Amino acid sequence: MESVVEKWTTKVNTITLGATKQMGGTREKTVTVGGSSTLPYLNFEGAWPNPPAIAIEMWDREPDGWPEPLADAYADVWKDPAKWAKRAVEYGAEMLCVTLKGTHPDFGNRSPDEAAGVVKDVLKAVGVPLIIWGSGDFNKDNDVMPRVSEAAKGENCLLGTAVEKNYKTLTASCLADGHKIIGESPLDINIAKQVNILISEMGFKLEDIVIFPATGALGYGMEYSYSIMERGRTAGLSGDRMLAQPVICTVGQESWRVKEARGSEKDFPTWGDLKKRGPLWEATCAATLMQAGGEIVVMRHPDAVKSFKSLLREFTA
Amino acid sequence: MALTGLDIYKLLPKTNCGECKSPTCLAFAMRVAQKQASIDQCPHVSAESKEKLGAASAPPIQLVTIGAGDFKIAIGNETVLFRHEETFHHPAGIAVTVSDKLSEAEIGARADKIVHLIFERVGMKIAVDMACIMNDSGDPAKFAAAVKIVAQKAPVALILASDNPDSLKAALEVCADRRPLLCGANASNYQAVAALAKEKNCPVVARAKGLEALTDLTQKITAAGVKEIVLESGAEGVRQTLEDLTKARRYALRKSFRPLGYPMLTCMMGDGDSFLPVLKAAAYIAKYAGIVVTDAIEPWQLMPLLTVRQNIYTDPRKPLQVEPGVHKIGEPGSKAPLLITTNFSLTYYTVEGEVEGSKVASNILVVDTEGTSVLTAWAAEKFTTDQIAAAMNKYEVEAVASHKKVIIPGLIAVESGKLQEESGWEVIVGPKEASGIPSYLKANWGG
Numbered sequence: 001m002e003s004v005v006e007k008w009t010t011k012v013n014t015i016t017l018g019a020t021k022q023m024g025g026t027r028e029k030t031v032t033v034g035g036s037s038t039l040p041y042l043n044f045e046g047a048w049p050n051p052p053a054i055a056i057e058m059w060d061r062e063p064d065g066w067p068e069p070l071a072d073a074y075a076d077v078w079k080d081p082a083k084w085a086k087r088a089v090e091y092g093a094e095m096l097c098v099t100l101k102g103t104h105p106d107f108g109n110r111s112p113d114e115a116a117g118v119v120k121d122v123l124k125a126v127g128v129p130l131i132i133w134g135s136g137d138f139n140k141d142n143d144v145m146p147r148v149s150e151a152a153k154g155e156n157c158l159l160g161t162a163v164e165k166n167y168k169t170l171t172a173s174c175l176a177d178g179h180k181i182i183g184e185s186p187l188d189i190n191i192a193k194q195v196n197i198l199i200s201e202m203g204f205k206l207e208d209i210v211i212f213p214a215t216g217a218l219g220y221g222m223e224y225s226y227s228i229m230e231r232g233r234t235a236g237l238s239g240d241r242m243l244a245q246p247v248i249c250t251v252g253q254e255s256w257r258v259k260e261a262r263g264s265e266k267d268f269p270t271w272g273d274l275k276k277r278g279p280l281w282e283a284t285c286a287a288t289l290m291q292a293g294g295e296i297v298v299m300r301h302p303d304a305v306k307s308f309k310s311l312l313r314e315f316t317a
Numbered sequence: 318m319a320l321t322g323l324d325i326y327k328l329l330p331k332t333n334c335g336e337c338k339s340p341t342c343l344a345f346a347m348r349v350a351q352k353q354a355s356i357d358q359c360p361h362v363s364a365e366s367k368e369k370l371g372a373a374s375a376p377p378i379q380l381v382t383i384g385a386g387d388f389k390i391a392i393g394n395e396t397v398l399f400r401h402e403e404t405f406h407h408p409a410g411i412a413v414t415v416s417d418k419l420s421e422a423e424i425g426a427r428a429d430k431i432v433h434l435i436f437e438r439v440g441m442k443i444a445v446d447m448a449c450i451m452n453d454s455g456d457p458a459k460f461a462a463a464v465k466i467v468a469q470k471a472p473v474a475l476i477l478a479s480d481n482p483d484s485l486k487a488a489l490e491v492c493a494d495r496r497p498l499l500c501g502a503n504a505s506n507y508q509a510v511a512a513l514a515k516e517k518n519c520p521v522v523a524r525a526k527g528l529e530a531l532t533d534l535t536q537k538i539t540a541a542g543v544k545e546i547v548l549e550s551g552a553e554g555v556r557q558t559l560e561d562l563t564k565a566r567r568y569a570l571r572k573s574f575r576p577l578g579y580p581m582l583t584c585m586m587g588d589g590d591s592f593l594p595v596l597k598a599a600a601y602i603a604k605y606a607g608i609v610v611t612d613a614i615e616p617w618q619l620m621p622l623l624t625v626r627q628n629i630y631t632d633p634r635k636p637l638q639v640e641p642g643v644h645k646i647g648e649p650g651s652k653a654p655l656l657i658t659t660n661f662s663l664t665y666y667t668v669e670g671e672v673e674g675s676k677v678a679s680n681i682l683v684v685d686t687e688g689t690s691v692l693t694a695w696a697a698e699k700f701t702t703d704q705i706a707a708a709m710n711k712y713e714v715e716a717v718a719s720h721k722k723v724i725i726p727g728l729i730a731v732e733s734g735k736l737q738e739e740s741g742w743e744v745i746v747g748p749k750e751a752s753g754i755p756s757y758l759k760a761n762w763g764g
Contacts, residue, residue: 001529002574004567044560065676106756136752187663218621219438220666223628223637226603227401234399257670260620270433270616277617280592284621287596288629291603307592311600314555314593 005045008237011037012295013207013244014050015180017095018129019156024178027155028127031094033295034246039233040291041315051312052290054305055131055298056093057252058084060110060118061102067262069278073302081118082125089126091302092309095158097131098122099253103144104135112147119151131158131182131248131298138166149173158182158296160248161212164195171202182248184212187221187228189235193242210296211245217254217261218285225249229292249289252300255282279303287311320370322350328366329359336360377569378578381520381545381607383410383447384474385496390446392547392607393580398566404632407580410608411598411622412447412476414586417454417463424463427614428470434619439639439662443623445473449500449610450488452479457487464488468495476500476610480524482509493517498547498608500582502538504530511541520545522582527552528564532576547607548581555597558583562605580607587612594618599625636688637662642712644669647678654679654762655718656747656754657705657725659686659694667751675755677762680717684708691726702735709740727753 014035019025031053038046062079063070073091077083085096100115102108119132132148134141146169149159160182162170167183174181183199185192192211200206213232216225229247236243255261261281265274282304286297290311299305326346337358339345348354349370356362356370380394390410397403413434415427428448435444448471452460460479468475468491475497477488485499501522502510514521523538523546525531535546550561565581568574583606585594595618598609602625613619631637638660646669658668660683672679684704686694694700705725715721721742725733727749737744748757 001532001568002572004564004571006567041556041559042563043556044564106759216663216666219624219628221663222625223400223631223633224663226629227399227633230399231401257673260624271436271620272615272617276591276615277620280595280617281621283592283596284599284625287599288603288625291600303592307590307596310590310593311555311596314597317554317556 006038008038008046009239010237010241010244011035012233012236012246012293015208015210015246017131017156017158017180019154019178023156025155026123026127027129029129030156031129038237040293050295051316052295052297053094054092054308055095055097055296056088056091056305057097057099057250057298057300058088058122059099059101060115061108063101067256067274067278068264069275070256070300072275082121085122085126089128092305093128095129095131095296096122096126097133097298099133100135100144100148102135103140104137105140107135109140112144115144116147116151119148123152123155129157130155131160131296133160133182134170136161142166142169145170146173149177149179152179153177156180158210158248160184160210162195162199164191164198167195167198168202171199171204174208175202175204180208180210182210182212183245185214187214187216187224189228189232189243192232193240196242196245206241206245209245211243211247212250213247215249215251215254215289217251217258218281218288219260220254220258222285222288226289226292229289229294233293246295247293248296248298249286249294250298251286251289251294252282252298252304255285255304256300276303279307283307283311320350322347325349325356325370328362328370330361330363332361334361376578377573378566378580379545380407381547381580383476383496383498383520385494388472388474388495390474395566395580395605396570398570400629401633404634405630407607408626408630409602409606410447410474411445411619411626412449412608412610413445413614413619414449414451414478414610414612415463415467416451417456417460419463421462421466424466425470428467430614431471431473434614434616434623436616436620436623438624438627439637441627443627445619445623447474447476447608447610449476449478452477452481452484455481455484457481457484460484461487461491464497465491468492474498476522476608478610480506480510482506482513485510485513489513489517489519493519496520498522500524501547501549502534504534507534507537508541511538511543514538515542520547522547522549523579524549524551526550528561528568528577531565535576535579546579548577548579549584550581555600558597558601559604562601566605581605582608582610584610585613591615591618595622598622602626603629638685638688639665639683641683641685641708643714643717644681644683645678645717646672646681647676649678649680649717651717651719653677653718654758655682655714655723656680657682657684657708657723659684659689659691659700661686661688661690661694664690668754671751671754672758675758677758679758679762680714682708682712682714682723691728695729695732700729702732702739705732705736706739709742
């Protein structure tokens, strides 16, 4: 039979997060993603050397409004970031995504020092690499992230997010303290490229950037993320260096906002057991977006993590 | 490979008679090549040319219809590898298994359960549309009895899963009018199964290990006179399945390779894990499966799967829309804010998410802007004072907002004066970006 192997020209960048003692940090292990030379797990035409990595999301403050399945998993520890971090690692997190929600002016307005303290506590509590995610309030992030970056200096974290209208402070911090960076774009390939260009113009290596194209939950715009990721990836594999970065998806955060994942059995009696429905909604979103090329998946529920991991195990077997 | 306009021109009478409504034969040929005209529109083309053209202009992936009447699905006839290149056209069938080893009562209960796997999302019904009856017993009579129960109870397309031609024959006696998918033909039984499929005009699954064996088998089945075929490669493991699905699609679309130009069926059984088959099925729906068969039957298993199918098969050229009207977030009382936005799903869900995040119970009036976002809709005059005021009347917003205050997106602040005049309501200009909604609502409507 004739060959239908696609000749891709470029590899997705390989990126390693975390720094061990030998590398100047305190992490017990590092996580490497990317490096693929084809679409997800098409091993007949290229390599997929590193499976997607799973990060579990945790907050610097007690969350409000997390539904029952998440409360069951974390409520006894979520007031204490160090304990929460340990719990997430027990659940199988290869990385932690520390979300500094409490620094947002509307959600506690915590100080940069408090945020830095949380990051230090988490670093001390666990040995996995960290993703550190700002609150999204530009002014506050520009106060908080430099302090946090400094507090985690040398640990080779992944910091986010840099956006078109606010990237300079974070890029400068990551450069100074040896971190990788997340460039965020709202479901728009051209903006994704633009953000990468802006960041790299400050002397930041393209190989140290991760793309966050914005994630839509299953049933709530997932197909937009899916196609933006697939378009970006096919362009990246075809030689566009501004789109050859690994991609991060915030599957947990988006999934647990939607009623299919969080609505009670009382409100939706025909939808079945919430304790299974919620985690499966999250895992299904992860499994689908993986086919579009997601390399770092930020998740919440331990059962979702567990089943997504078993899928990955079958893909890598 | 598809014929070019010039290839087609060579097969035409070249008389430029104009009866096809094109000025010249060449112009007509070009239109045929672009699929804007059909060769049948030429009254003078020879039968021989027609046959040549017919073969070349057939879709690269065969359209297969399964079922009859209202219980019919169509799969295949896909044209692209990536949905962003155009769209995926024919949503994959989602089939739930029923074993003929169960008791009659259990079979009936399972069929009833399948019927109830129907959900409403964004104004559309999504449902399990196939049942796959498994001849696990090996007994033709038991199989036919099970098929009969399922066919009576479940208004869905049927798959008859047995490699025993006698079982298929017995089952067809009770459900041939439903035009089930025979699953299926393999290297050793294809003659008998293909003959049955031809006699009863049913589509058939070709089962063989690997694409080469499948190529051989589908050619034998088509030679026996069966056109509608579904492939099953019997791959072991997710990676091999993904490879077969991807390669078959590429052979069909890139190489116009007919023997693999059919939709493909994949089968996922739980083996004790209730999550994993759903995740695999989701991956296969994204990557080219025409039918997924699973033993998952709980609503919390099928709802995400049906939603993956809905998302992946949404036409990216036509934005998904939400239902116009008043949407309640939380339990809004009479003092709750009323926000206005468009019916473009991404716009709405972004607004909805931020309103939910604010913890301020609210009403959102969704205006029908034909699926466009705020600024696009405004520029196209689909989201200006006239449409907003009309929607406020149509959906009787006064019933939910007796305070007569309405919040419009900051991006259309220019409409505020006119809308105030037109509606008599106090028009408040809200934040420009959805991300500004929580702090705005908390500060102004928080209690």
